[in-house]
Amino acid sequence: MAVQAYILIQTDVGKAAEVARAVREVDGVTLAEDVTGPYDVIVRAEASSVDELGRIVVAGVQNLDGITRTLTCPIVHI
Numbered sequence: 001m002a003v004q005a006y007i008l009i010q011t012d013v014g015k016a017a018e019v020a021r022a023v024r025e026v027d028g029v030t031l032a033e034d035v036t037g038p039y040d041v042i043v044r045a046e047a048s049s050v051d052e053l054g055r056i057v058v059a060g061v062q063n064l065d066g067i068t069r070t071l072t073c074p075i076v077h078i
Contacts, residue, residue, distance in 0.1 A: 002046045003053045004075040007061055009041040015066035016040035026060035028052070039071070050074075 011019045016034035020041045023032040031044040043061065047053035057072050 002048060003050050004044065004046045005053055005057070006073045006075070007043040007045060007057060008039040008071040008073065009043065009061070009067055010038075010069040011040040012066045012068060019064060019066045022064050022066075023061055026056065026064075028056040028060065 009019060009023070020032045020034040023029055023041060023043050026045075028045050028047050029043055030046050032041060034041050045053060045056050045061075047056055053074070057070070061067070062070055
């Protein structure tokens with residue numbers, strides 16, 4: 001069973017489209033869109049485990065230039 005999450009990203013001013021394009025290239029990212037509102041980019045990511053999902057977020061997403069803050073929201077099916 002795959003582990004999924006939405007990652008809400010705030011970026012430097014004017015960098016949302018650039019960040020969204022860069023995030024789309026990260027392995028495990030299934031969707032990345034620049035949006036309006038309190039966050040600038042919304043990402044959907046998928047991994048085989050919580051540990052792998054953490055690596056995607058920390059090493060793959062948070063290290064990209066132009067990102068100022070992220071909030072990760074795991075998807076939970078009960």
